[in-house]
Amino acid sequence: MTDKMREGEIALPFDPADRAEARVAFIGRIRSPWSRADCPKNILQARARGLPARIVLDPAYAQALTGLEPGRAIVVLYWMDRGGRGLLVQNPHHVAGQRGTFSIRSPNRPNPICMSTVLITSIDHKSGVIGIDATDAFDGTPVVDIKPWMPRVDVPPGWHPEE
Amino acid sequence: MTDKMREGEIALPFDPADRAEARVAFIGRIRSPWSRADCPKNILQARARGLPARIVLDPAYAQALTGLEPGRAIVVLYWMDRGGRGLLVQNPHHVAGQRGTFSIRSPNRPNPICMSTVLITSIDHKSGVIGIDATDAFDGTPVVDIKPWMPRVDVPPGWHPEE
Numbered sequence: 453m454t455d456k457m458r459e460g461e462i463a464l465p466f467d468p469a470d471r472a473e474a475r476v477a478f479i480g481r482i483r484s485p486w487s488r489a490d491c492p493k494n495i496l497q498a499r500a501r502g503l504p505a506r507i508v509l510d511p512a513y514a515q516a517l518t519g520l521e522p523g524r525a526i527v528v529l530y531w532m533d534r535g536g537r538g539l540l541v542q543n544p545h546h547v548a549g550q551r552g553t554f555s556i557r558s559p560n561r562p563n564p565i566c567m568s569t570v571l572i573t574s575i576d577h578k579s580g581v582i583g584i585d586a587t588d589a590f591d592g593t594p595v596v597d598i599k600p601w602m603p604r605v606d607v608p609p610g611w612h613p614e615e
Numbered sequence: 616m617t618d619k620m621r622e623g624e625i626a627l628p629f630d631p632a633d634r635a636e637a638r639v640a641f642i643g644r645i646r647s648p649w650s651r652a653d654c655p656k657n658i659l660q661a662r663a664r665g666l667p668a669r670i671v672l673d674p675a676y677a678q679a680l681t682g683l684e685p686g687r688a689i690v691v692l693y694w695m696d697r698g699g700r701g702l703l704v705q706n707p708h709h710v711a712g713q714r715g716t717f718s719i720r721s722p723n724r725p726n727p728i729c730m731s732t733v734l735i736t737s738i739d740h741k742s743g744v745i746g747i748d749a750t751d752a753f754d755g756t757p758v759v760d761i762k763p764w765m766p767r768v769d770v771p772p773g774w775h776p777e778e
Contacts (some may be wrong), residue, residue, distance in 0.1 A: 462678055464675060464676070465675070466675075468640035468642070469638055469640070471640045471641075472638030472639055472640050473639065473640060473641045473757070474638070474639045474641070474694055474696060474757070474759075475632055475635030475637070475638055475639070476635055476636065476637045476638070476639050476726050477631035477632070477634045477635050477636060477700075477725055477726060478634075478636045478637070479631070479725050479726070494768060495768055496767060496768060499772065512627060512628070512629070513627070513703065513717075513725065515625055515703040515704055515715060516703040516704070516715045516716040516717045516718075516724075516725075517715050517717050517718070518704055518713065518714065518715030518718060519714050519715045519718030519719075520715065520717060520718045525771035525774070526717075527730065529692075529726075529728060529730075531637055533637060537640075540676065540678040540679040541678055541679070541681055550681065551681065551682050552678060552679045552680050552681030552682045552683065553679040554676075554679045554680050554683060554689075554760075554761040554762065554763075555679075555680070555681060555682030555683045555763050556682075556763065557762055557763065557765065557768070561679075561760060562640055562642050562676065562679075562759075562760070563639050563640060563642070563692075563759045563760050565692060565728070565759065565760055567690065567692075567730075567762065567769075568768070569768070569769050569770065569771045570771070571771055571772065571773075585772070594636070594637070596637075596725075596726045596728065597717075597724060597725070597726050597728055598717040599717070599720055599730065600717075600718050600719065600720065601771060602720065603770075603774065603776070604659060605657060605658055605659060605720070605731070605732070606730075606732050606769065607732065607766075607770065607776075608688035608732045608733070608734055608764060609662065609734065609748070610734075611688070611766065612776065613766070613770075613775065613776065
C-alpha cells in the first residue's frame with residue numbers, strides 16, 4: 453500500500469483482503485471503450501463522452517434477466533480491485549483536502565465494489581448481453597450484481613431535484 | 616437449494632459460492648430491532664415502522680467516516696447470505712408470477728449484496744457507530760460498504776419524481 457499513498461493519506465494496519473469472510477462470484481464482465489488510462493472518473497463524465505457499453509453476463513445467468521427491458525434503469529455493482537483496499541483517508545487529485553473513504557466514491561475501499569445507475573439500451577435475454585447507456589468502468593471489469601433501480605427505495609426520503 | 620424452491624422457480628446448475636473469485640471483508644454489523652421472522656420486506660416498510668437502527672463498524676474503519684455527518688444520505692451495502700445464491704427465476708410471495716433475480720431486490724441472488732439508501736441520524740467518528748433512520752436488515756447483518764448517496768450520479772438521466 454504505502455508506495456501508492458499520497459500526502460495526508462491514512463491506511464489501515466491490515467489488508468481487508470486478508471480478513472475476508474465471504475466470497476464473491478463474477479457473473480460477467482463490462483465491455484467498454486475505456487482502458488485504465490482514459491477511463492472517465494464517474495458516470496457523468498462517461499455519459500458526456502457519448503459512447504455506450506455492454507454487460508456480457510456468463511450465459512448461465514441469462515435467465516435471471518427476465519423482466520428487464522430497454523429503457524429500464526438498473527444499478528450495476530462491479531468489482532474494481534486494481535487499487536488498494538486499505539485506505540481509510542484519501543487525498544483525491546480532483547478535490548482539495550482529505551476525504552474519508554466512506555464519504556467518497558473512489559474504487560479504493562475495503563471492498564472495491566463500485567456502483568452505477570445506468571439505462572438499459574438493449575437486452576438479449578438468450579445470451580445475457582445488456583446494452584447500457586454509459587459506464588465509468590474500464591473494459592473487462594468484473595460484474596457482481598444487477599438490480600432494478602427503484603425510486604421509492606433508492607431515493608432518500610425528503611429529497612427533491614429542485615432542492 | 617431445491618428443498619427451498621417454490622413452483623416455477625429456476626436454479627443455476629451450480630452454486631455461485633463455489634465459483635467465487637474475490638473476497639469480501641465484513642467491515643461491521645447492522646444493529647436493528649429485527650429478527651429474521653419479523654424483518655420488514657424493504658426499506659419503505661422499515662421506515663414506516665418508525666424504529667431507527669445503527670451501523671456498528673469495526674473501530675479500525677472509523678476514520679473512513681471522515682466527512683459524513685447527520686442528515687447526509689448514504690448507500691449501505693450489506694451481505695445477506697442466509698438465502699440461496701442459485702436462483703435465476705423466483706416466485707416471490709408478494710407478487711404474481713415469476714421474476715428474474717436481476718429484476719427484483721430479493722436477497723436471494725448470486726452475490727447476496729443488498730443495498731439501501733438511508734439517512735444518517737447520528738455519527739460517532741471515534742468509535743465508528745452511525746445512527747440511521749431505518750433498515751430492512753435483521754440484527755447482526757454484516758456490512759460490506761458505505762457510500763455517499765449522490766443524486767447526480769445515483770438518479771438515472773431523465774428521471775423526475777412527478778413522472
